[in-house]
Amino acid sequence: MFLSLEVSGLAILIAVILGIPFGVFLGLHRFPGRNLIVTLVNTGMGFPPVVVGLFVFLLLARSGPLGSFNLLYTPWAMIIAQIIIALPLVVGVTMAGIQSIEEKLKYQILALGASGFQYLLKLLKEGQLIILSALAAGFGSIISEVGAVMMVGGNIKGQTRVLTTAIVLETRQGEYSLAIALGLILLLIALLLNLLFTYLQQRRLS
Amino acid sequence: MNPLMQLKNIEVVLEKRKILEIETLDINCGEILTILGPTGSGKSTILKLLAFLIKPQQGEIFWQGQQVHFPAPLSVRRLISMTFQEPLPFQGTVFENVAYGLRIRGVKGKELKRKVEEALELLGIEHLKNHSARRISGGEAQRMALARALVFHPLLLLLDEPLASLDPLTKDKLKPELYRILKQIGMTCVYVTHDQEEAYFFSDRIAVLDQGKILQVGNKERVFFKPSNAKVAKxxxxxxxxxxxxxxxxxxxxxxxxxxxxxxxxxxxxxxxxxxxxxxxxxxxxxxxxxxxxxxxxxxxxxxxxxxxxxxxxxxxxxxxxxxxxxxxxxxxxxxxxxxxxxxxxxxxxxxxxxxxxxxxxxxxxxxx
Missing domain, CATH: 2.40.50.100 (RNA polymerase II/Efflux pump adaptor protein, barrel-sandwich hybrid domain)
Structure with a gap:
């Protein structure tokens, strides 16, 4: 259970660190090729995780381009796969969040004397409701994901077995009660996290 | 004495359309200059230009006699403040909204609290300080926007139709109050409006703008009673x-x-x-x-x-x-x-x-x- 949280937590953290600045950039600037990137991001948001798994598998497999790092069947492989799944979601929603801020509000922030950096911080703060929901959605999608982590992690006991892959295994072995218990834990985690995000969102609203 | 700000030979082109073409416009210290013109005449564009929010395709802008190049230095931008037709509240309380300009200038603690409270008091909204800025009435929100723009004592205040979105009663109440405040603190102000009564009420000088060009600029009595051509007269x-x-x-x-x-x-x-x-x-x-x-x-x-x-x-x-x-x-x-x-x-x-x-x-x- 903790491995699930660690892997998905680290993956969402990295996805946020990479995705939010990129999303802000896409949300604010117009440049040639932007439409292509936005299309790719939007496609990525609906990408089947199992295909991402296959892609990461091929990349990390011993004969693959990154094979020499020996990352396949380690938690890192799962983290990489989850980052790739969550990243377009974080980028896309951040971009939408920034774009949804009224043009005049952007001018207003600058007209009160904000520096470039203070301006970006304020935009994130104003768009935070949408960005928080991006985080919730991103985290929810990767912690409950099974196909990709199974492929690249290998479901090795004590190393890469996470809640979802354990549920699959126990169900196949006929250990239904254990599978149900694990399923309940996963649900509980999802529920608690969503409660937290909802609390954060609503606190901002009131 | 130099004007506080000067525009010279300005041209602003947006999507191949000439939005603004100004030979010269001076803003003198301590005056309220009104820019009067119909919708789409380029009034708001002038304000954005004066706030250094947009860059002209051509021309020069002088601040206290010194030419300012783009991007304008933060030290100059921070002496100018602007409000828009809508109050544009940020998330958070009225207090936090008004505090923003001070916070980004590094003002903290007691000084911050004192200055914000002074500004809230000036605009008569100290009782709203803990209210959510997005849940107050239109008139109150406009007062908040004005407090937010004045709190850090800018040298130049740019007001883009500050009364246009208010109902007549609220407007009639805020109008003389705003004038009194501006004159009381001796604020240099550029006031944009399409309303001739408002222009006459607030101005020392009026610039009449049409299709991006200044048709006449001068003392308000002169513009109102001795218009230089038929368009201005209208x-x-x-x-x-x-x-x-x-x-x-x-x-x-x-x-x-x-x-x-x-x-x-x-x-x-x-x-x-x-x-x-x-x-x-x-x-x-x-x-x-x-x-x-x-x-x-x-x-x-x-x-x-x-x-x-x-x-x-x-x-x-x-x-x-x-x-x-x-x-x-x-x-x-x-x-x-x-x-x-x-x-x-x-x-x-x-x-x-x-x-x-x-x-x-x-x-x-x-x-x-």
Whole structure:
């Protein structure tokens, strides 16, 4: 259970660190090729995780381009796969969040004397409701994901077995009660996290 | 003394369309300069330019005599503040909104609290400080936006139609208060509006803008009562623009032929000159024909027929046919007292000094008075 949280937590953290600045950039600037990137991001948001798994598998497999790092069947492989799944979601929603801020509000922030950096911080703060929901959605999608982590992690006991892959295994072995218990834990985690995000969102609203 | 800010030979082009073309515009220390013009004339663009939010394609901007290059240094930008037509509240409380300009300038703790409270008090909204800024009324939100713009004591305040989105009652209350505040703190202010009354009320000087060009800039009395051309005259509410020809001149008193009527006015034009005579509708009084005319100092007495009476509550606008159309503003009381009805025969009287005359081919003259 903790491995699930660690892997998905680290993956969402990295996805946020990479995705939010990129999303802000896409949300604010117009440049040639932007439409292509936005299309790719939007496609990525609906990408089947199992295909991402296959892609990461091929990349990390011993004969693959990154094979020499020996990352396949380690938690890192799962983290990489989850980052790739969550990243377009974080980028896309951040971009939408920034774009949804009224043009005049952007001018207003600058007209009160904000520096470039203070301006970006304020935009994130104003768009935070949408960005928080991006985080919730991103985290929810990767912690409950099974196909990709199974492929690249290998479901090795004590190393890469996470809640979802354990549920699959126990169900196949006929250990239904254990599978149900694990399923309940996963649900509980999802529920608690969503409660937290909802609390954060609503606190901002009131 | 140098003007606080100067625009020179400015051109702003957006999507291949010339939005703004300004030869020169000065903003003097301590004055309220109003930019008056219809929607789409480029008023807001001037403000964005003055706030260094957009870059002109051509031209120079001077701040306290020094040319400012783009991107404008933060130290200059932070001396200027701007509000928009909508209050544009940020998330959070009214206090936090007003505090923003101070926080980004590194003001903290007690000083921050004191300054924010001062600004809230100035605008009369100290009781709202813990309210969510997005849950207060339109008038309150506009006060908050003004407090937020004034809290860090800018040298130049840019106001983009600050009263336009308010209902008439709220507007009537905030209008004199805002004027008092601006004058009390001696703020240099550029005030953008499409409302001529607001322009007259707030301004020391007025710049009339149309299609990105300044048609006239000067002292408000001059712009309102001595407009330099027909367009300006229309913007400032001079509804009577009568084409005429000068037929005689004696000293400065001229007789003008307009249709089959003769007008007398004060103007320096020689006989034969084609001119336009403008008369503000409130400068004209009506007398019912048949009522004995006392000896009045008004040199102009034009008979005519009332074609329509449009009541605007306290005042009524009468349209007269005197051979040309003449609009007259009269009080509700006079309509009753004179028992005026459409079709009535009346005499419109006004002084020679009430007639402002400019030559028909007058371009956009700039008088920096």
């Amino acid at each position: 913007f400032v509410g001079t509804e009577n623009l009568i084409p005429a020809v000068v037929c005689s001149q004696e000293n400065n008193l001229v007789s003008l032929k307009a249709g089959d009527k003769t007008l007398e006015a004060i103007a320096p034009f020689p006989p034969g000159k084609k001119v336009i005579a403008c008369i503000r509708p409130e400068e004209i009084t009506l007398k019912k024909d048949g009522v004995a005319l006392e000896r009045v100092s008004a040199r102009n007495q034009l008979p005519g027929t009332i074609t329509s009476l449009d009541s605007f509550g306290p005042v009524t606008k009468a349209t007269l046919d005197c051979g040309f159309t003449l609009k007259v503003l009269i009080t509700r009381r006079s309509v009753f007292d004179l028992n005026l009805k459409p079709g009535d025969f009346v005499v419109a009287t006004f002084k020679a000094t009430a007639v402002h005359v400019f030559s028909e081919d007058e371009g956009g003259a700039n008088d920096q008075l």
